[in-house]
Amino acid sequence: MTSTLALLGGEPAVTAPGPHFQWPPIDDTTRAKVAAQLETAISIPGRSGIVADLEDGLQEYFGVRHAITTSSGTAALHTTYWAAGVRPGDEVIVPAWTFHATASPLFSLRAVPVLCETRPDGNIDPTRIEELITPRTRAIMATHLWGRPADMAEVVKVANTHDLVVLEDGSHAHGASIAGQKTGTFGLASAFSLNGPKPLSGGEGGFVLTDEDETYYRTVAFAHYNKRARNEIPDGHPLARYAATGAGLKLRIHPLAAALARDQLDRLDGYLAGRTEIARYLTRHLSGVRGLRLALMPDGVVPSWYGLTVTYKPDELGGLPIETFHRALIAEGATEFDRPGSTRPMNLLPLYQQPGPLFPGHPHSHRPYQAGDFPIAEHVHAHTIKLPVWHREQDLELAEQYIRAAVKISDHHEELL
Numbered sequence: 100m101t102s103t104l105a106l107l108g109g110e111p112a113v114t115a116p117g118p119h120f121q122w123p124p125i126d127d128t129t130r131a132k133v134a135a136q137l138e139t140a141i142s143i144p145g146r147s148g149i150v151a152d153l154e155d156g157l158q159e160y161f162g163v164r165h166a167i168t169t170s171s172g173t174a175a176l177h178t179t180y181w182a183a184g185v186r187p188g189d190e191v192i193v194p195a196w197t198f199h200a201t202a203s204p205l206f207s208l209r210a211v212p213v214l215c216e217t218r219p220d221g222n223i224d225p226t227r228i229e230e231l232i233t234p235r236t237r238a239i240m241a242t243h244l245w246g247r248p249a250d251m252a253e254v255v256k257v258a259n260t261h262d263l264v265v266l267e268d269g270s271h272a273h274g275a276s277i278a279g280q281k282t283g284t285f286g287l288a289s290a291f292s293l294n295g296p297k298p299l300s301g302g303e304g305g306f307v308l309t310d311e312d313e314t315y316y317r318t319v320a321f322a323h324y325n326k327r328a329r330n331e332i333p334d335g336h337p338l339a340r341y342a343a344t345g346a347g348l349k350l351r352i353h354p355l356a357a358a359l360a361r362d363q364l365d366r367l368d369g370y371l372a373g374r375t376e377i378a379r380y381l382t383r384h385l386s387g388v389r390g391l392r393l394a395l396m397p398d399g400v401v402p403s404w405y406g407l408t409v410t411y412k413p414d415e416l417g418g419l420p421i422e423t424f425h426r427a428l429i430a431e432g433a434t435e436f437d438r439p440g441s442t443r444p445m446n447l448l449p450l451y452q453q454p455g456p457l458f459p460g461h462p463h464s465h466r467p468y469q470a471g472d473f474p475i476a477e478h479v480h481a482h483t484i485k486l487p488v489w490h491r492e493q494d495l496e497l498a499e500q501y502i503r504a505a506v507k508i509s510d511h512h513e514e515l516l
């Protein structure tokens with residue numbers, strides 16, 4: 100290759116005009132459905148209309164008895180913990196590396212997030228769970244980071260041995276599966292985000308899945324006071340008398356978001372099939388690039404490809420810092436290459452190091468976290484570059500240009516040292 104690096108004044112490898120990745124895909128059918136919703140209802144207090152349509156669709160897609168929409172993934176997680184019976188002082192084991200909202204709602208419940216080391220793929224390491232279990236442990240929460248399923252067989256095994264509840268944060272992993280079983284269906288309940296870039300997007304929104312009636316009633320009581328609680332919690336149930344107020348929160352999805360998500364749900368499997376093809380292509384070509392490593396998926400593991408992660412190996416490139424390699428990618432026009440920012444090991448976040456000022460007297464205060472507590476999660480996070488995965492055949496040309504950018508920098512890395 101004779102080209103000079105764009106960071107040093109050469110021609111960029113990526114010539115396609117931006118933006119290179121927009122999500123969710125919106126066409127005229129989507130526009131018409133959302134516009135029709137504007138004319139139908141823009142506030143739906145009960146389980147009816149587009150909210151019922153979406154929840155029915157989610158139940159069918161995931162093969163679960165109950166899907167309950169919420170205003171966000173964060174709200175879905177908050178609801179899931181409460182619905183699963185997490186009480187003040189309870190401990191919940193969560194992966195050290197995830198988006199913080201996987202665990203942060205626990206603070207509001209005065210429960211304690213206990214961080215667990217991850218595997219190099221970023222998911223909770225089931226072999227490190229047992230050492231964290233105490234008489235106060237109530238549940239284990241697994242995230243499927245970047246859409247790659249966690250090792251749920253092992254998580255469930257540890258949980259069953261210790262009589263713990265299994266919960267999942269499926270916010271990156273709509274439609275992902277392990278041996279044919281969809282993520283979000285391995286435990287008592289799961290929470291998903293429908294936020295902007297998520298594999299299934301409503302712009303904003305979220306949902307809770309569960310097969311268990313009691314958890315369903317508690318979900319409704321927590322997230323949907325008044326009409327839904329009155330209609331859906333059976334007379335005579337101990338929560339029925341609280342229906343008017345629920346637990347005091349209203350966490351309802353917007354009908355326009357529900358209309359967008361409902362439209363997208365029908366397309367989800369098509370998106371995933373397209374992403375799988377392009378992820379395969381990217382993996383094949385980027386794996387051969389000096390300084391970069393890509394993980395192979397075990398048999399039977401189907402990710403959602405929310406993100407394709409590349410592990411950077413500076414020692415193969417003369418110690419070139421990842422920051423410089425990343426800046427060089429951006430200069431080449433490969434602007435979708437990203438380093439995970441907000442999704443970082445939570446021991447690095449002030450809320451987890453020192454929750455006291457925000458939650459005075461919180462029981463977490465006796466267990467402050469600090470940098471260095473989770474060497475594997477922190478190392479992998481610091482060496483990760485990620486890419487969103489396109490789903491259309493015509494995007495292969497763009498993928499090819501991104502590969503060319505990475506190859507060019509790797510081949511010419513000495514010029515950056």
Ligand SMILES: Cc1ncc(COP(=O)(O)O)c(C=O)c1O
Pocket residue numbers: 171172173174197198200201242268270271291292293294303304305
């Ligand atoms: C893993 C994970 N959990 C939870 C959330 C929170 O979802 P929301 O933004 O819909 O509140 C996100 C959002 O980015 C996420 O990535």
